Amino acid sequence: MTAVQRAAASPSQEHQISTFADTTFTDPEKIRNFCIIAHIDHGKSTLADRMLQLTGVVEERQMRAQYLDRMDIERERGITIKAQNVRLPWRMKDENGVEQEFVMHLIDTPGHVDFTYEVSRALEACEGAVLLVDAAQGIEAQTLANLYLALDKDLTIIPVLNKIDLPAADPDRYAGEIANIIGCEPSDVLRVSGKTGQGVPELIDEVIRQVPHPMGDSDAPARAMIFDSVYDTYRGVVTYVRVVDGKIVPREKIKMMSTGTTHELLEVGIVSPEPKPTKGLGVGEVGYLITGVKDVRQSKVGDTITLARGGATEALTGYREPRPMVYSGLYPVDGSDYPVLRDALDKLQLNDAALTYEPETSVALGFGFRCGFLGLLHMEITRERLEREFNLDLISTAPNVVYRVVLEGGQEVVVTNPSVWPEGKAREIYEPIVKCTIIAPSEFIGSIMELCQSRRGELGGMDYLSETRVELRYTLPMAEIIFDFFDSLKSRTRGYASMDYEESGEQEAALVKVDILLQGEAVDAFSMIVHKDSAAAYGNRMTTKLKELIPRQQFEVPIQAAIGSKIIARENIRAIRKDVLAKCYGGDISRKRKLLEKQKEGKKRMKTIGRVDVPQEAFVAALSSEAASDKPKK
């Protein structure tokens, strides 16, 4: 049964129409492209699910929670990582009472700050945004950050309060808050429940009424913007695009404008909610294309697609190469897994243009990779996928940001790894900074300020959203917030604060590299770049921890923290002479040999730093407890 027949057969679904999969080049005036922007957990996926259902794109019995979040990790963590888009048909009466058919494209944007660039590209593909706010929580930091991005792109904003079915919902209060921020009347704020579906058909009607239709030149050479690309094991790379001008049809040769590479279009289609091939995509349409490329780096988010012959000469604006912001070393706990890790990274990179890696060796951890990530969440997700999908057991070194160092001679180096820190040769050091928005009940202002100051933050401004809730804007070094900042913020505000941040250039800073030495030998995995005022604290923490973790040796072992040649902290592991033969008096030579063999076995799992034997587990424990204390949680 086609969607049209289904709609006809079911009077309660009078709005539903065909998905237009078999016709092409929908009249742009009948198209509406929009996204939903919301703070984490405010119900974006649930609302999208309801829209899929109400438009008849997904049948009741096929419905599963969070239809659009396809990756397992996404569903488990309840967060959206990859933008998915879907075509939704809708039928509505115009002002003359004549029924009109429309096509909406709902572009599902990733919510997390690590993926801001992907969010900005997804917004670029839309003319409107539903600003979704939990009616029991009010506006949170991520709502604001995404709202500013959407306003920047001149999108029409439709304010909506969600979860009005909750007993704790206070829509009147929060409608006022939203109206204040976007400058509308509280009565303009729609009220829905993604869970029960209440108010959702009216919301869809408003999307059609308020969101402008796409504009473009259908006779111009084709230009389409890539806003997502995903690797599929069977199909190769599936690229999601929004056509701006002209049209793209299968079997044509297209060109990626950032690199000039050409590919044949094997398939063009729409998603509704599964991929459906079409005869092409026209102005304003959103869909997918398949060219047979095997690597997402050949089909990059933000790039413009045009025709290879007679194509456009000017690319759409806003393309940016993915740029890792956070680096960390990844090592297999079992050294023999190194080739597996290498293959796994190769495979993941097919699907993740932002992931970079290069081989590195560490005295402490053996062979591994230095990996670059968009942020801490990206790092966690990558690590989790490596462990889960490739059955690896991994240890990662403490993450660091990217520093720009001007040397005495005036040359510049970019440092992504403490091991190449130009010790004693730096004239100026620059670190990345972020603009951070924090929203919390006003009673916590004092403790939030204290936290931000302790992290070298500078207050940029403060506004009351309502009588009891306040927005604080800080500039902070990125290195200070990628660690345990969010955890500390949550615990100081009893979980009530929310935060978001965006990169905001760099600042000069007095940074130093702290090395940790065992018997005078630096242990590379523990070297860290920190502000000079935090150096002693890091040194003390690591030396104390290692003293607990490293077994006593037959000689005394000093554990020191040093900046260059200056020692800033020290602990000693006292000597012990472990004579395994001590209890073996008498002449049983075979028993003696057995004990000596056993001792040798144990030593195999040891790493030798200088003369000191350190069990691999000690490194793992020291690094993971460091990571655990620094780990941000959602």
Ligand SMILES: Nc1nc2c(ncn2[C@@H]2O[C@H](COP(=O)(O)OP(=O)(O)OP(=O)(O)O)[C@@H](O)[C@H]2O)c(=O)[nH]1
């Ligand atoms: N009572 C009620 N609960 C809702 C409603 N909408 C969503 N929820 C619940 O709120 C939680 C978060 O909903 P999601 O749809 O996963 O939120 P999200 O904004 O997509 O979350 P992220 O993908 O993590 O950004 C889930 O437990 C939903 O069941 C609603 O209208 N009423």
